[in-house]
Amino acid sequence: MNTLIAPGDKLDIADKENVVIGPGVYCDPRTQEIRPVNAGFEVIGSTKKNLSIRVDHNSKRYIPAVGDLVVGLITGSFSDSYRVSLASFSSPVTLSYMAFPNASKKNRPSLKVGDLVYARVCKADKELEAEIECVDSTTGKDAGFGLLDGGMVADVSLAFSRELTFNNEYPLLTLLAKNAQFEIAIGINGKVWIKCDDVKSTLACYRSINDCQSHPSAEHKFIISQHFKAVTNSVQ
Amino acid sequence: MTESLELRPITFHPDVLARIAPELSMQRHLSLGLRPSLRSFEEFRNVEISDGGLSFASNADIDRKGNNILGSNVLKCGKTMVVTSITGGIVEENISGSRVDDESTESSNRADRLSRFAQVHPVVEVERGRVGAPTDEEMTLSQRLRDCVLHSGLIPKKALDVAVGIRSTDSEGISSILYPDEEENTISSGLKSRRKWSYVLYAKIQVFSRDGPLFEICWNSLIYALKTTQLPRAFVDERTADLKIPVSMRGRSATFRETFDIICDASKFQPLVLNEENVAFASNFAIIDVDPETELPKDEDEMQVDQGGSVLLADIQGEAEEASVFSTISIISSDAGRLKHFKVIGGGLNASMEHLKKSLNLAKLRASDLSAKSSSGDR
Amino acid sequence: MISAQTGVLDQVDGSCKLQCGETTVICSVTGPIEPKARQELPSQLALEVVVRPCKGVPNTREKLLEDQIRGVVTPVLAKYLYPRQLCQICFQILESGEPEDEYNVKELNSCINAAYLALIDSGVALQSSFSSVCVSVLGSNNEILVNPTQEQLIKSDSTHILALEVGSGGKKIQNVLLIESNGDFTEEIMFNVLSRAEKACVEVALELRKAVEDKIKRDFIWKQ
Numbered sequence A: 001m002n003t004l005i006a007p008g009d010k011l012d013i014a015d016k017e018n019v020v021i022g023p024g025v026y027c028d029p030r031t032q033e034i035r036p037v038n039a040g041f042e043v044i045g046s047t048k049k050n051l052s053i054r055v056d057h058n059s060k061r062y063i064p065a066v067g068d069l070v071v072g073l074i075t076g077s078f079s080d081s082y083r084v085s086l087a088s089f090s091s092p093v094t095l096s097y098m099a100f101p102n103a104s105k106k107n108r109p110s111l112k113v114g115d116l117v118y119a120r121v122c123k124a125d126k127e128l129e130a131e132i133e134c135v136d137s138t139t140g141k142d143a144g145f146g147l148l149d150g151g152m153v154a155d156v157s158l159a160f161s162r163e164l165t166f167n168n169e170y171p172l173l174t175l176l177a178k179n180a181q182f183e184i185a186i187g188i189n190g191k192v193w194i195k196c197d198d199v200k201s202t203l204a205c206y207r208s209i210n211d212c213q214s215h216p217s218a219e220h221k222f223i224i225s226q227h228f229k230a231v232t233n234s235v236q
Numbered sequence B: 001m002t003e004s005l006e007l008r009p010i011t012f013h014p015d016v017l018a019r020i021a022p023e024l025s026m027q028r029h030l031s032l033g034l035r036p037s038l039r040s041f042e043e044f045r046n047v048e049i050s051d052g053g054l055s056f057a058s059n060a061d062i063d064r065k066g067n068n069i070l071g072s073n074v075l076k077c078g079k080t081m082v083v084t085s086i087t088g089g090i091v092e093e094n095i096s097g098s099r100v101d102d103e104s105t106e107s108s109n110r111a112d113r114l115s116r117f118a119q120v121h122p123v124v125e126v127e128r129g130r131v132g133a134p135t136d137e138e139m140t141l142s143q144r145l146r147d148c149v150l151h152s153g154l155i156p157k158k159a160l161d162v163a164v165g166i167r168s169t170d171s172e173g174i175s176s177i178l179y180p181d182e183e184e185n186t187i188s189s190g191l192k193s194r195r196k197w198s199y200v201l202y203a204k205i206q207v208f209s210r211d212g213p214l215f216e217i218c219w220n221s222l223i224y225a226l227k228t229t230q231l232p233r234a235f236v237d238e239r240t241a242d243l244k245i246p247v248s249m250r251g252r253s254a255t256f257r258e259t260f261d262i263i264c265d266a267s268k269f270q271p272l273v274l275n276e277e278n279v280a281f282a283s284n285f286a287i288i289d290v291d292p293e294t295e296l297p298k299d300e301d302e303m304q305v306d307q308g309g310s311v312l313l314a315d316i317q318g319e320a321e322e323a324s325v326f327s328t329i330s331i332i333s334s335d336a337g338r339l340k341h342f343k344v345i346g347g348g349l350n351a352s353m354e355h356l357k358k359s360l361n362l363a364k365l366r367a368s369d370l371s372a373k374s375s376s377g378d379r
Numbered sequence C: 001m002i003s004a005q006t007g008v009l010d011q012v013d014g015s016c017k018l019q020c021g022e023t024t025v026i027c028s029v030t031g032p033i034e035p036k037a038r039q040e041l042p043s044q045l046a047l048e049v050v051v052r053p054c055k056g057v058p059n060t061r062e063k064l065l066e067d068q069i070r071g072v073v074t075p076v077l078a079k080y081l082y083p084r085q086l087c088q089i090c091f092q093i094l095e096s097g098e099p100e101d102e103y104n105v106k107e108l109n110s111c112i113n114a115a116y117l118a119l120i121d122s123g124v125a126l127q128s129s130f131s132s133v134c135v136s137v138l139g140s141n142n143e144i145l146v147n148p149t150q151e152q153l154i155k156s157d158s159t160h161i162l163a164l165e166v167g168s169g170g171k172k173i174q175n176v177l178l179i180e181s182n183g184d185f186t187e188e189i190m191f192n193v194l195s196r197a198e199k200a201c202v203e204v205a206l207e208l209r210k211a212v213e214d215k216i217k218r219d220f221i222w223k224q
Helices: A158-166 A172-179 A199-212 A217-233 B014-020 B022-031 B103-108 B136-152 B189-194 B215-228 B318-324 B353-378 C060-073 C105-122 C150-155 C187-219
Strands: A019-021 A025-027 A034-036 A040-046 A051-056 A069-077 A081-085 A093-096 A116-123 A131-133 A146-148 A152-155 A182-187 A191-196 B047-050 B069-077 B080-092 B120-126 B165-169 B175-178 B197-208 B230-237 B244-249 B252-257 B263-271 B281-290 B309-314 B327-333 B339-345 C002-006 C014-020 C023-033 C046-052 C086-095 C129-138 C143-146 C158-167 C172-185
Touching: A019 A025, A025 A051, A040 C187, A069 A093, A069 A182, A069 A191, A081 A116, A093 A116, A152 A199, A158 A182, A158 A191, A172 A182, A172 A199, A172 A217, A182 A199, A191 A199, A199 A217, B014 B022, B014 B318, B022 B281, B022 B318, B047 B215, B047 B353, B069 B215, B069 B230, B080 B215, B120 B136, B120 B215, B136 B197, B136 B215, B136 B339, B136 C060, B136 C172, B197 B215, B215 B281, B215 B327, B215 B353, B281 B353, B309 B353, B327 B353, B339 C187, B353 C187, C002 C105, C002 C187, C014 C105, C023 C105, C046 C060, C060 C086, C060 C105, C060 C172, C086 C105, C105 C129, C105 C150, C105 C158, C105 C172, C105 C187, C129 C150, C129 C172, C129 C187, C143 C187, C158 C187, C172 C187
Parallel strands: A019 A051, A093 A131, B120 B197, B165 B230, C046 C086
Antiparallel strands: A025 A034, A040 A051, A069 A081, A069 A116, A081 A093, A116 A131, A116 A146, A152 A191, A182 A191, B047 B069, B069 B080, B080 B197, B165 B175, B230 B263, B244 B252, B281 B309, B281 B327, B327 B339, B339 C172, C002 C014, C014 C023, C023 C086, C129 C143, C129 C158, C158 C172
């Protein structure tokens, strides 16, 4: 079992050599001291070469990191880029017109303000504005990013959205799939876009996801069936 | 073919370095055993005080009319100048029927400490060449000064009670003013028991050329100003003292009691009586880590003085000190060593007990120094 | 003595409702967010503190409280992790528990503790944990009272507040963040108060840690 840790605690590592620090761990630039800065579970992993350490914690506000798949909202468009919001009131990120498949000077993408977009973070320096892309920049090909049309967005906590993305065994999506057919785009920024063939199922999925994050997974099956029952029984 | 690349160290004038790298400049000075102001670590700045001749009581030659300043002080500390002027007003206190002239209830209620003490209402203005809404610094300063005056118990509430005199005109048309505490108590006690007035004190504190933390110099200036404060005597006309106007309106009759017209006596005044044992003066200190790495390279034969750890600096001054110091201590202490206010804002480092004790001692010395100044200023 | 609940507000990143004796305060943390141009600091996180009183509109008293809270929180934040960003901490006093005209120690004490829990809840990086305690000295034999009631407070000769940075699971004191004393006291009393308050502060830190552990367990409830 991972141990609970809070800011100011001692990390459970012996030496400072070859330590890779992850989220929730901070290296003081002056003293070179490594310490936890968030409250959560201490996770220590090791490979042949080095030790990795991070604090698994839950929060609501997303801070961009390279490689993250995110769901963003277009809030403005300029001559060569869009301005995209990943979390309300956070600094906006840019989405260049050239970061689309088959992009050229003449070929402008057709996103409008208010559209949702599924993208990947390609630049995230804390001093600079982060950038996202809708294309696999290594191959230059379409990689399933782009406009999310219709559907609904559920706001979930960041740890929950990570679980949905990275844990393939997590049963929530399988349970949902038993009740309805859906398209889903999970943003690491705590936004889960979901779309079914009909509005009722979309609504049921949305409510289920919202509810499930505050209940143990054993209850998820029951919660989902309740929500689907509620929408099918409702009056037309 | 390769061009040689020359790296030249850039040198800055001390003033420029202090501006662009205050921390470095500070550490360089500290390593020499000095501060940017060229004072030694535990040296205070000199303070010059005068009452500035602003108050109505300070100079009889000046026309007293229109001057509503009751006490004043001009304090100069380094580049900074603080002008404090005390003004006042008279308010009528609410007396509930049961409490009329009952001194005993007040004294039995002594357990409630702050009810025995009065406050002043300070407004601090840090002049910065433009007008506008008060800054956060000005607001917090004013509030802290108010809180400290109240909590230190400097002004007893009784000192602000107005002993109202009565102007009576005798049959020959010569008016005279009788005060209850001056002459034999000839005034009808009827007036005294029904109504009670007290003074309210306001302090306007103007700061010119801010150069470091202000709370302490504002406090000291305020204390000096309060020490010079003279309260004008006030009286009511005998005829208005017990005036009733019967009014009847639409069949209903009522009696209006005329509000007393309280008049300030321009020629007579009394000093504001302070709780002498609670008069205290403020001083501030900083604790700063000495970073051995920033020391200038020394000659090899020179003794390497180990100065690691932290040092205590008295009387913070200047941008460099203010910006690079994270721990400040602010103390209001009387010369006898009674503490009235003590504040440590930590942060960068641990305020060790040693430093605290040392700063308390220095604060005490400083307080006796400053209080000696005020008594010599009185003469 | 302290009862606290985190995550009470939906629309902010971190929140906490904390009751300490007669005083209740609710605290919210939003950040890191985009600052207004005048708040922006080029290399570090800017901090905005807002205190709303339990009755009436905010005035200079609340400004002073804000200043004191800022002094405690600023050194603890890992500011350089979020350059050009803003962290906003808001407090709403629900119950003051003291005569507001004359005192602010109980509110300040509750605000500091609530700020810690709300910051933890928000996930804004903190360099260490902190806690605070308020103490008053009563009577001729200088009785030291930790977290005095309103009645005890107004009879006290002096009031003190101590905020400490505590590490290693609330066992080790790392740093003094704030000491503020008002009233009439001597050096000896003050050092007695400090050593008593230090112990009380560690106790508070342990209580706050329990609230943090509860929060973490609730955060990962969907894992069970």
